[in-house]
Structure formats: C-alpha cells, structure tokens
Amino acid sequence: MSTSAFGEPVKRTEDPRLVTGKGRYVDDIGDDRTLHAAFVRSPHARARIRDIDPYDAYEVDGVVAVYTWDDLQGPAAEPLPLLIPHPDLTHPRTGYALARDQVNHVGEAIVMVVARDRYVAEDAAGLVKIDYEVLKPVVGLRKAAAGEELVYDDIPGNAAAVSTQAYGDAASQVADAPHRLQFEWDIERSACMPMEGKGVHARWDAHEEKLTLWTATQTSTGVRGAVSAKLGLDLTQVDVITPDVGGGFGVKIVHPWPEEIMVPWAAIRLGRDVKWTEDRREHFVSSAHERAQLLTVDVGFDDDGRVLGLEVDILHDHGAYIPYGLIVPINASTQLLGPYRPGAYRVTFTSLYTNTVLVTPYRGAGRPQGVYAMERTMDRIAQYLGKDRLDVRAANFIQPEDFPVDFGLMFQDGRPLRYDSGNYPALAEKLRALVGWDDFEKFRDEARAEGRQVGIGLGFYVEGTGPGPYEGGHVQVLTSGKVKVATGITSQGQGHQTAFAQIVATELGVPFEDVIVTTGDTRRFGYSVGTFASRGAVMSGSAIALAARKVRERTLRLAADALEADPGDLEIVDGMVQVKGDPSTAVGIGTVAVLSNPLRYAFDEASKAATQFSGGPVDYSQPPVAPGGKPGLDETDYYSPPYSTFAAGAHAVIVETDPDTAEITILKYAVVHDCGKMINPRIVEGQIHGGVAQGVGGALYEVMAYDEAGQLANASFMDFLMPYVSEVPTSIDIDHLETPSPLNPLGIKGAGEAGVIPTSAAIAAAIEDAEGIPIVRMPISPSELFDLRRAERPE
Numbered sequence: 001m002s003t004s005a006f007g008e009p010v011k012r013t014e015d016p017r018l019v020t021g022k023g024r025y026v027d028d029i030g031d032d033r034t035l036h037a038a039f040v041r042s043p044h045a046r047a048r049i050r051d052i053d054p055y056d057a058y059e060v061d062g063v064v065a066v067y068t069w070d071d072l073q074g075p076a077a078e079p080l081p082l083l084i085p086h087p088d089l090t091h092p093r094t095g096y097a098l099a100r101d102q103v104n105h106v107g108e109a110i111v112m113v114v115a116r117d118r119y120v121a122e123d124a125a126g127l128v129k130i131d132y133e134v135l136k137p138v139v140g141l142r143k144a145a146a147g148e149e150l151v152y153d154d155i156p157g158n159a160a161a162v163s164t165q166a167y168g169d170a171a172s173q174v175a176d177a178p179h180r181l182q183f184e185w186d187i188e189r190s191a192c193m194p195m196e197g198k199g200v201h202a203r204w205d206a207h208e209e210k211l212t213l214w215t216a217t218q219t220s221t222g223v224r225g226a227v228s229a230k231l232g233l234d235l236t237q238v239d240v241i242t243p244d245v246g247g248g249f250g251v252k253i254v255h256p257w258p259e260e261i262m263v264p265w266a267a268i269r270l271g272r273d274v275k276w277t278e279d280r281r282e283h284f285v286s287s288a289h290e291r292a293q294l295l296t297v298d299v300g301f302d303d304d305g306r307v308l309g310l311e312v313d314i315l316h317d318h319g320a321y322i323p324y325g326l327i328v329p330i331n332a333s334t335q336l337l338g339p340y341r342p343g344a345y346r347v348t349f350t351s352l353y354t355n356t357v358l359v360t361p362y363r364g365a366g367r368p369q370g371v372y373a374m375e376r377t378m379d380r381i382a383q384y385l386g387k388d389r390l391d392v393r394a395a396n397f398i399q400p401e402d403f404p405v406d407f408g409l410m411f412q413d414g415r416p417l418r419y420d421s422g423n424y425p426a427l428a429e430k431l432r433a434l435v436g437w438d439d440f441e442k443f444r445d446e447a448r449a450e451g452r453q454v455g456i457g458l459g460f461y462v463e464g465t466g467p468g469p470y471e472g473g474h475v476q477v478l479t480s481g482k483v484k485v486a487t488g489i490t491s492q493g494q495g496h497q498t499a500f501a502q503i504v505a506t507e508l509g510v511p512f513e514d515v516i517v518t519t520g521d522t523r524r525f526g527y528s529v530g531t532f533a534s535r536g537a538v539m540s541g542s543a544i545a546l547a548a549r550k551v552r553e554r555t556l557r558l559a560a561d562a563l564e565a566d567p568g569d570l571e572i573v574d575g576m577v578q579v580k581g582d583p584s585t586a587v588g589i590g591t592v593a594v595l596s597n598p599l600r601y602a603f604d605e606a607s608k609a610a611t612q613f614s615g616g617p618v619d620y621s622q623p624p625v626a627p628g629g630k631p632g633l634d635e636t637d638y639y640s641p642p643y644s645t646f647a648a649g650a651h652a653v654i655v656e657t658d659p660d661t662a663e664i665t666i667l668k669y670a671v672v673h674d675c676g677k678m679i680n681p682r683i684v685e686g687q688i689h690g691g692v693a694q695g696v697g698g699a700l701y702e703v704m705a706y707d708e709a710g711q712l713a714n715a716s717f718m719d720f721l722m723p724y725v726s727e728v729p730t731s732i733d734i735d736h737l738e739t740p741s742p743l744n745p746l747g748i749k750g751a752g753e754a755g756v757i758p759t760s761a762a763i764a765a766a767i768e769d770a771e772g773i774p775i776v777r778m779p780i781s782p783s784e785l786f787d788l789r790r791a792e793r794p795e
C-alpha cells in the first residue's frame with residue numbers, strides 16, 4: 001500500500017466490519033442486568049398537563065421506577081440548553097428533559113418508566129394515566145404566520161426570531177430594474193431518517209463516581225458538556241463514547257436530547273446500567289424534522305438576465321422548540337445566493353413556532369430550500385427572457401478573479417460571509433459537457449417523436465463548509481511501528497477512519513494500513529465540537545495533518561541523534577527512517593518511538609533495536625528528557641479556521657414523465673463537484689451518491705403529513721415514502737473540479753452535504769421543462785403532478 005495515500009480512491013477500511021455485522025452500536029452495549037427505559041409521550045399537539053397518575057405502572061412486575069418532571073431537581077429540572085444563541089432569537093423555547101406542565105407537540109416525552117426489559121417498560125408506560133386539558137394547536141406555516149392562534153401565550157405572532165440581512169438598496173434596485181418577477185416557493189417538511197435511531201446507554205460507577213455514556217450522537221464532547229452540567233457532575237466525571245453510528249444526517253447533532261439526560265439520571269439513582277433505544281415511530285414523532293419553508297422572491301433583472309436586485313422573505317417552521325438556534329434559516333438566507341452576486345440583496349426570515357416536532361439541521365441545513373428558490377428563479381428569468389438557462393446563470397456568476405468575495409452578510413458561524421475560492425464558470429462548462437446540455441433538444445425531439453415527454457433541469461450551489469471554532473488531533477507512533485490517531489469528532493458512516501489514515505500515512509510516510517483511527521470517544525480526545533456542517537475533513541483532517549507534521553519533525557530529530565545525521569538529510573519511507581536514498585541506514589519509526597522514551601526495556605524487537613543505539617535500557621549519557629522536551633512520540637495539534645471554506649457544485653438531471661400515469665423517471669443524473677483537494681475521491685463520490693439519493697426523496701416523495709390537530713398522519717415507513725433503490729438513479733455521472741481552499745493546510749473543503757443541496761431544484765426544473773406546467777413546491781410527487789396536470793389542462 002502506498003504511503004502517499006492522500007488523494008487516492010482507497011476502499012473504506014471500516015466497511016468489511018460494518019457490512020459483515022461486526023459493527024457495535026449503542027444497542028449492542030449492556031447485558032442481562034441492564035435496565036430498560038420507555039417513555040410516555042404526548043398524544044396531543046398542545047395540552048396542559050393537569051395530573052399524572054403513575055401508580056398502575058408501578059404495579060407491573062419488573063418495573064423499577066417511574067419518573068416525571070417533579071422528580072427532577074436542580075439543573076436537570078431547568079429548560080434544556082439553547083445551544084447557539086443569536087441576538088435576533090428573542091423568544092427561545094427549548095423544552096425540558098420531561099414535559100413540565102404543558103406539551104407542545106405529539107411525541108413529547110412526559111414520563112419515563114424503567115423496567116427489567118423493554119417489553120415490561122412499554123407495557124407499564126401504557127398504564128400511566130395523564131389528565132390533559134387539550135388546547136388548540138397551531139400547525140402549518142401560514143397558520144403560524146397569521147398569529148391568530150398561539151403556540152405560547154406570551155409569544156405574539158408565534159415568532160421566535162425575525163432577522164434581516166442586506167447589502168445595497170435591494171428594494172430600489174428591484175423596482176427600477178428593466179424586468180421584475182415575483183414568486184412563492186413552497187418547501188415541505190421532511191426528516192433525516194437514519195437507519196439507526198437515537199440510543200443511549202448509561203453506566204454509573206458509584207465507587208469512582210464516574211458516568212460512562214454510550215450514545216448515538218454527532219458530538220460526544222457536546223453531550224459530555226451538557227450532561228455533566230445537567231446532572232451536576234464535573235466534566236471529568238463523564239466519559240462519552242460514540243460507538244458505530246448508523247447514520248445521523250443532522251438529527252443527532254442536538255445535545256442533549258431529553259433521553260440523554262434522563263437515562264444517565266436514572267442510572268445514577270438506580271446504580272444500574274440503564275438503556276433506551278428509539279423505535280421508528282418515536283423517531284418520527286420525537287426526534288427532529290427540517291426543510292419546511294415558504295420563500296417569497298421579488299427579483300429585478302436586466303435584458304441579459306443579470307440580477308440587479310433581489311428581495312427574499314422566508315417563513316421558517318421551527319416546530320415547537322429551538323434547541324439549535326437559527327442555523328437553518330440563516331443558511332437558507334445566505335446560501336441562497338449560491339455562485340451569484342446580485343447587485344443588491346435583502347433577505348428577512350421569520351422563524352415561527354408550530355405545535356410540531358422541533359426543527360434542527362438536516363443534511364444541507366437550509367441550503368436545499370434557499371437553492372431551490374434561487375435556482376428556480378434563475379429558470380424563470382431565462383424563460384421570461386427566452387434565454388438559455390445556463391447562459392442566464394453564466395451572466396450572474398462570480399468570476400474566478402473575484403475571490404475572496406465579501407458580501408457584507410453574516411454566515412451561520414457568526415463570521416462574515418466570505419467565499420474563499422472557486423471557479424463557477426468552469427463548473428458550468430464541465431456540467432454542460434457531462435450532461436450533454438447542448439444535445440438535449442435533439443434528444444427531446446426524438447423522444448417526442450416516440451410519444452415521450454422528457455425535460456432537463458439544473459441546480460447550482462455554493463456551500464459554506466468546515467466552520468470553526470476548532471478541532472484537534474492526536475497522533476502517536478507506537479513502539480510496534482503502528483500509528484494511533486484520535487480526534488474528537490464522531491463518525492456516522494462518512495469513512496473518517498479511512499480518510500484520516502490516508503492523511504497521516506501521507507504526512508508521516510508510513511503504510512496506510514498501519515494507521516489506526518479513533519473518533520468520538522472523550523477518553524481518547526476530550527476537546528471537540530462535532531460532526532456537522534461538512535466540517536470533519538476540513539477541521540479534524542487539518543488538525544490531524546498538523547499533529548502528524550509535528551510527529552514527523554520529532555521523529556526525524558530523534559532518529560538524527562541515533563543515526564548521527566542531520567534531520568534535514570533524513571526521510572521516512574514505508575515507516576522506516578533513513579538517510580535519504582540509503583535504505584541500509586533504515587531504522588523503524590517504532591524503534592524511534594522507543595528511543596523517545598528515557599526508560600527502555602527490551603521487551604520487543606523495537607526496544608532491542610533501540611538499545612543498540614543507546615547502549616542500554618536507560619541512556620544515562622543524556623538528560624532523559626531534554627529541557628522543553630517530552631518522552632513518547634506523540635503530538636497533539638488543533639486547527640481553527642479564520643472563516644468557513646466554500647465548496648460548490650452543479651447538478652443536472654434529465655427526467656421522463658409518463659403522459660398517462662405522471663410517473664417520474666430519472667434518466668440521467670450528472671454532478672460536477674468542487675470540494676477543493678480530495679482526500680479520497682471514492683469517499684467523496686459515495687457521499688455525493690448518498691446525498692443525491694436523499695435529495696431524490698426530498699424532491700419527489702417525502703412529506704411529514706401533519707393534520708390540523710397536529711397528528712403526524714404518516715409516522716411509519718408504510719406511509720412516509722423514502723425512495724427505494726428503484727427510485728434512485730442507478731448511476732450518477734460525476735466530474736470533479738479542485739479549487740484548493742487557501743484557508744487550511746490541505747486545501748480541502750467539505751463534501752458531506754453536497755449531494756442533497758440542489759437536487760430538488762434540478763428535478764423540479766426538469767419536471768417543469770418536461771411538462772410545461774409551473775412547479776413551485778418541493779416535493780412534487782407523481783400524484784401531485786397528476787393533479788397539477790388536471791388543474792392546468794382541464795379536458
């Protein structure tokens with residue numbers, strides 16, 4: 001295996017284990033003595049809790065405890081933390097670990113039952129009697145915006161936040177422009193739906209006064225901080241371990257989820273392991289959703305389609321609680337701009353409470369909505385002017401020489417919106433060739449001759465990835481010659497073990513297979529922010545590279561002493577340090593690791609080799625640790641970017657719509673993607689494939705169907721339509737562009753969300769192109785298309 005693995009399409013080393021059933025997930029932790037929790041959840045979307053009678057539940061054989069909010073004290077009884085405050089978030093509501101005196105959505109946890117097994121816990125939960133005063137719920141964006149009925153009596157207009165960002169005088173630019181169009185784009189509610197739901201297992205060691213928590217999270221250090229604070233423990237009393245996680249896609253970013261408080265809280269009180277594994281229905285009604293937005297666009301443009309002024313108003317459905325601040329609407333309102341820079345811009349978003357499941361970032365986090373609005377607006381400008389859709393976009397592209405680009409707006413990380421690098425015209429040209437844009441009309445004519453309807457659609461996007469504040473990495477050369485790497489971010493299937501090993505193998509000059517990576521375990525690495533916002537590669541990758549560079553430097557220095565050479569004359573080849581070009585001088589890095597330790601016993605081959613250099617187990621001729629030095633061959637470093645780096649891409653899709661049934665078939669899907677330097681193109685392409693599959697779900701099928709009473713009418717996979725393999729394009733044509741980021745040592749940008757961002761925009765555009773019927777919402781299912789046809793073309 002190559003030691004210059006960076007950039008190679010190496011197969012993911014974690015996969016053989018995961019696909020042969022050897023993964024270890026939270027639910028795999030524990031034994032027969034473990035107690036199981038089940039939650040009594042609200043059947044009402046909005047209700048006051050008058051009384052809770054848990055006594056029948058207590059009577060069930062095997063029930064150990066029943067807890068309500070009244071049992072909680074101190075910080076555990078306080079509202080859950082607001083994770084990312086924002087000055088415009090004037091009315092934050094975050095909820096409680098167990099509902100206090102009111103429930104605000106169906107599925108909200110009210111009572112926890114702990115029993116000897118899950119069946120007993122579930123049965124007993126069904127016996128808890130709760131007396132509710134049922135209140136009228138607020139469901140749907142338009143109803144929330146009308147403000148006639150309120151989710152919280154003390155929050156007028158249901159508005160958690162109203163926020164405006166602008167540059168230039170957009171209103172005048174729009175009004176004075178030669179042409180003006182107005183639209184309303186309607187994006188439905190959807191959700192992440194990872195294969196593994198949430199799960200928590202807690203163990204309390206009363207002797208050590210130490211809590212160990214296994215949880216399916218995207219931020220182990222975040223959970224540790226929140227849980228220790230909520231349970232009144234010192235940070236050092238809590239270890240959080242994230243074992244294998246079966247997908248997150250954003251929903252596992254919240255910390256703490258109520259169950260992450262309640263399960264350890266019970267474990268401490270009961271002195272027994274307690275666990276909870278979410279079932280699918282719970283996931284539907286008590287985890288998080290996203291997307292739901294109404295975007296109103298007012299655009300002014302010239303004869304070439306250049307956007308002179310753009311005004312956007314966004315209504316954002318935030319559900320009943322806002323634990324995660326305003327990230328989603330901020331992303332929608334800033335990333336809407338994509339690869340363009342309108343002459344003037346004003347966006348206002350209103351974050352509204354509704355009596356539905358809370359909203360937190362879902363892969364793309366607001367960008368699919370913003371991009372939908374912008375890209376569909378570009379399509380309509382082209383249509384209005386009778387111009388080519390790619391040409392109108394090209395007229396608006398930021399040019400390569402314009403970077404860095406400052407917008408005078410604020411990004412979701414609290415830093416200025418500043419694009420670092422990119423080449424959008426080059427993306428467009430690659431896409432034109434990849435999808436066969438110029439040949440499409442010929443294809444359409446041929447299809448028409450056969451009685452078929454086909455259409456083509458486009459979607460461009462720019463994505464701020466790798467936000468700070470920091471991530472760290474620890475790299476340690478073991479005496480065996482293997483290299484251990486630890487970073488705090490967690491993995492949900494992104495292939496971090498492989499990619500980070502590639503970085504270290506390249507930086508250190510060691511075989512890729514000899515690098516062992518650990519993620520998401522606070523015992524190994526205690527400082528971290530987490531895996532979201534496509535930041536793993538940029539943040540942890542950079543930190544690990546910096547740490548590996550330090551290790552390399554020390555390895556060369558130590559080996560130089562041993563080989564009586566100048567460090568500058570040495571190189572590391574396949575894990576051996578040698579005088580450049582002279583393998584006869586080679587000494588293994590494991591041996592150098594032994595040399596780095598003043599106390600050496602000849603336990604193993606590396607130690608025996610080391611004693612040859614130093615003349616004995618302890619080298620008394622030198623101070624064992626030079627001033628300012630340290631034993632061991634390991635280093636830690638951190639990376640903190642000045643601001644986010646901006647990846648970009650463009651999708652094009654060709655669809656066929658059945659003239660009779662309105663079935664929508666994707667004939668071709670093309671992606672051109674720029675995430676700067678790629679660590680592993682195979683992983684990047686896998687990320688794009690997964691993202692496109694999720695995007696197809698959002699574009700064509702997925703809706704959280706709330707009725708007026710706030711009941712989720714399709715809370716199972718029988719009714720919530722996720723695309724099967726039969727609906728997802730079987731092949732996706734991908735081409736890459738690499739514009740390195742100047743902001744980090746590896747020149748990388750994030751890739752994890754790219755596939756999902758413009759998918760809906762491109763597919764909606766293709767359907768519109770095939771049908772000639774305006775498509776203004778996401779998703780557009782075959783049955784909706786059927787209805788639209790009837791409305792547009794009554795017989």
Ligand code: MCN
Nearest residue numbers: 247248249492493499533534535536537679680750751752
């Ligand atoms: N990568 C690369 N070269 C680059 C950029 C990335 O080789 N220039 C690789 C990385 O090394 C990593 C993968 O691509 O293995 C994704 O990297 P990155 O873009 O940094 O994203 P994160 O590691 O931060 O992962 C989070 C991102 C997000 S925000 C969501 S949501 C998401 C996603 O990744 N959730 C996922 N991809 C997912 N994939 C799986 N299987 N499961 C999820 O829950």
